[in-house]
Amino acid sequence: MIRSFGLYRIANASAIGASTKRSRRQCDLVRSNVSSITKHYHRQAGNNTSLTKRREVGKLLNRSVCRKRSSRLKQCVSSSRKKSTNISFDHSGSSGKTFQELERFAKSLSSLKPALYTTLLKPRTVPLPRWISSNSIKITLSEVFGHGAFILVATSYAVDDFVMLRAIAVLGSSSMLVFTYFHPHGRVLWLPFRWNALFILLNSYWIAKYIADEYLARYLSEDLLQLQEDHFSAMSLVDFAKLFNCGEVENFREGEQVLAQSENNQYVRVVLSGNLDCKRDNMGYQIGRGHFISEAGLHAGLDLEGSVESSVMVEAKSDCKCIRWDRTKLKKLLSNNTSLASSLQSIISWDIVSKLKKQRQYLISRKTENPREWTIKRTEQNGFRYKSILKNLLSSHGHRKYKKQVENYRLIHDINDEQHLETLKELGWTVEEYELGYKQVFEDENEIWHGVLGKW
Numbered sequence: 001m002i003r004s005f006g007l008y009r010i011a012n013a014s015a016i017g018a019s020t021k022r023s024r025r026q027c028d029l030v031r032s033n034v035s036s037i038t039k040h041y042h043r044q045a046g047n048n049t050s051l052t053k054r055r056e057v058g059k060l061l062n063r064s065v066c067r068k069r070s071s072r073l074k075q076c077v078s079s080s081r082k083k084s085t086n087i088s089f090d091h092s093g094s095s096g097k098t099f100q101e102l103e104r105f106a107k108s109l110s111s112l113k114p115a116l117y118t119t120l121l122k123p124r125t126v127p128l129p130r131w132i133s134s135n136s137i138k139i140t141l142s143e144v145f146g147h148g149a150f151i152l153v154a155t156s157y158a159v160d161d162f163v164m165l166r167a168i169a170v171l172g173s174s175s176m177l178v179f180t181y182f183h184p185h186g187r188v189l190w191l192p193f194r195w196n197a198l199f200i201l202l203n204s205y206w207i208a209k210y211i212a213d214e215y216l217a218r219y220l221s222e223d224l225l226q227l228q229e230d231h232f233s234a235m236s237l238v239d240f241a242k243l244f245n246c247g248e249v250e251n252f253r254e255g256e257q258v259l260a261q262s263e264n265n266q267y268v269r270v271v272l273s274g275n276l277d278c279k280r281d282n283m284g285y286q287i288g289r290g291h292f293i294s295e296a297g298l299h300a301g302l303d304l305e306g307s308v309e310s311s312v313m314v315e316a317k318s319d320c321k322c323i324r325w326d327r328t329k330l331k332k333l334l335s336n337n338t339s340l341a342s343s344l345q346s347i348i349s350w351d352i353v354s355k356l357k358k359q360r361q362y363l364i365s366r367k368t369e370n371p372r373e374w375t376i377k378r379t380e381q382n383g384f385r386y387k388s389i390l391k392n393l394l395s396s397h398g399h400r401k402y403k404k405q406v407e408n409y410r411l412i413h414d415i416n417d418e419q420h421l422e423t424l425k426e427l428g429w430t431v432e433e434y435e436l437g438y439k440q441v442f443e444d445e446n447e448i449w450h451g452v453l454g455k456w
Contacts, residue, residue, distance in 0.1 A: 116182065117182060119141065120140060120141045120142045120145075120178070120182040121140050121141075121142055121182060121184060121186075122140060122141075123138045123139070123140055124138065124139060124140065124141070125137070125138055126138075126139055140184055142178065142179055142182045142183065142184055143179070143184060145175045145176075145178040145179045145182075146175070146176065146179035148172075148175045149172045149173070149175035149176035149179060150172070151172075152168055152169075152171050152172030152175060153168075153169065153172040153173075155168055155172075156168035156169045156172065162210070163207060163210055163211075166203040166206055166207050167203075167207060169199065169203050170200055170203045170204060170207070173196040173197075173199045173200045173203070174196075174200060176192065176196045177193060177196050177197065177200075180192045180193040180196065181193060210238065213238045213241070213242075214237065214238050216241065217237045217238050217240070217241035218237075220240075220241060220244070223272065223273075224240075224244060227272065227289070227290060228240045230289075230290060231289075231290030231347070231351075232290075232347055234343050234346050234347050234350070235340070235343040235344065235347060236339070236343070239337065239339060239340040239343060242333070242337065242340060243325075243333070243340060243344070244323060246325060246329065246330070246333055247270075247323040247324060247325045248323065248324055248325075249272070249321065249322070249323050250321070250322050250323070250324060251319070251320075251321050251322075252274075252276075252316040252319070252320050252321075252322070253316065253319055254316055254317065254318050254319055255315065255316060256315070256316045257313070257314070257315050257316075258276065258293070258314040258315065258316060258322070259293070259294070259310045259312070259313060259314040260310065260313055261279075261280060261281075261310060261311070261312060261313040262309050262310065263309065263310045264307040264308070264309055264310075265294050265307055265308060265309070265310045266306060266307040266308075266326060266327055266328075267294065267324040267325065267326060267327070268292065268293070268294055268295055268296070268298070268324065268325050268327060268330060269292065269293040269294065269322045269323065269324045269325075270290070270291070270292055270293070270322060270323050270324075271287060271288060271289055271290065271291050271293070271320060271321075271322055272289065272320075272321045272322060272323055273289055273320055273321045274288070274289075274316065274317070274318045274319055274320020274321060275287070275288045275316075275317045275318050275320065276288075276293070276314055276315065276316055276317055276320060277314070277315045277316075277317050278293075278312045278313070278314055279312055279313050279315070280311065280312045280313070280377045280378075280380065280381050281377060283368070283370075283373065283374050283377045284312060284313075284377070285355075285358060285359050285362055286317065286358070286362075287355065287358075290351070291351055291354070291355065292348055292351050293314060293322070294308065294310060295348050295351075295352075296308045296385070296388070296389055296392075297389050297405070297409050298344065298345065298348050299345055299348040299349040299351075299352055299412070300345075300405050300406075300408045300409040300412060301345060301402070301405040301408065302389060302393075302402055302405045302406070302409060303327075303330070303331040303334050303335070303341070304327055304331070304389065304392050304393070305327055305328045305331055305392075305396060306327060306328065306392060306395075306396065307327070307392075308327070308388050308389065308392050309384075309387075309388035309391070310388075311381045311384040311385040311388065312381060359378070363375075382413055382414075382415075383415075383419060383423070385413075386409070386410075386413065386415050386419070386423060387423045387426065387427070389406075389409070390406075390423055390424070390427060391427055393406070394427060394429060394434075397437065397438070400437040
């Protein structure tokens with residue numbers, strides 16, 4: 001009897017190792033073929049054949065059949081695996097191509113990293129002049145990036161321009177990234193690497209924001225761009241766009257009243273076109289394009305909230321257009337933008353100077369019938385304006401916060417101590433209360449006791 005246990009063992013092992021249904025079917029075919037071959041051999045061998053010959057013939061059969069069938073099994077398994085991979089990537093022809101491109105890109109990156117290591121960490125000799133030293137210095141390109149990073153950061157501190165400073169800081173942090181990743185000691189310094197990556201993101205965000213704001217500022221109307229060039233040149237175009245986008249445009253016809261004398265006014269205005277008359281008791285002057293109306297101490301840093309009494313009556317002499325800002329909203333805008341606040345302060349200062357020049361020319365040209373009376377009205381206007389500013393500050397308890405600005409305003413507009421005391425007296429305040437920051441209230445002793453007994 002022939003023992004074909006070896007052939008059955010190979011078939012069983014191949015059946016266990018197969019991963020697809022098709023390979024399992026092939027293994028079943030192999031088992032059936034092996035059993036049929038052994039039965040056929042039994043019929044032809046006969047009963048007279050010796051046991052040793054039967055064993056030798058069985059071994060030969062087992063070897064030949066095992067080689068053929070095992071090779072077929074391997075081919076079946078490999079073909080089934082190829083087909084399964086082809087099925088997963090042949091849903092669309094482009095997906096297979098993109099996967100191959102990604103594999104190539106990953107291989108190129110993996111081959112690039114060791115090349116960068118060898119290039120950046122290779123020591124290079126730098127000869128020095130003999131009058132400095134006879135020895136040469138060994139340095140790597142990674143160390144050059146490290147030194148360059150500190151040089152760029154030091155340079156950024158010496159630059160005044162906001163965008164240039166951040167651009168140089170981004171270059172310095174990028175150089176530091178190269179040094180910390182390809183460190184001469186062979187290990188990546190992850191702590192400074194991550195911090196410098198964060199600095200690069202922050203500076204890049206502010207650079208991109210500034211470029212976007214400047215790009216959008218170019219889409220202002222030609223009239224506003226010309227106004228910025230003529231009267232707001234001390235302010236950047238980006239700040240100018242921020243300021244005028246927060247305002248409201250209003251139109252006035254000839255003879256229409258913009259403000260009444262002693263009227264509570266909560267707006268700051270700028271004339272965009274046309275001319276207006278500013279009169280106090282029917283005596284005044286004219287203002288035109290680019291002039292401010294009711295700035296109320298903005299040039300001295302007094303960004304007031306709420307309303308301020310108007311010191312003059314403002315009337316449109318011709319059809320004119322203005323832009324206005326609410327004082328409370330304007331204060332929030334200026335508090336969030338220091339550059340805008342400082343540039344607006346300087347622009348209003350120049351506006352006051354130009355108004356004074358126009359008033360002087362108005363007197364010299366003898367357009368007024370009574371120059372002395374006109375001068376008295378201008379002095380009254382100055383005093384009334386200071387009174388309205390103090391009234392706003394005292395009502396909101398902001399005079400302690402703006403004490404320095406008030407002193408600056410008094411210095412600019414020549415408000416002496418006598419006028420200051422008289423203004424406080426008109427408002428019902430004393431100097432001591434002004435210095436303390438609150439108004440003292442004295443009650444009658446009898447009324448206090450009466451109130452206490454009433455509670456009991």
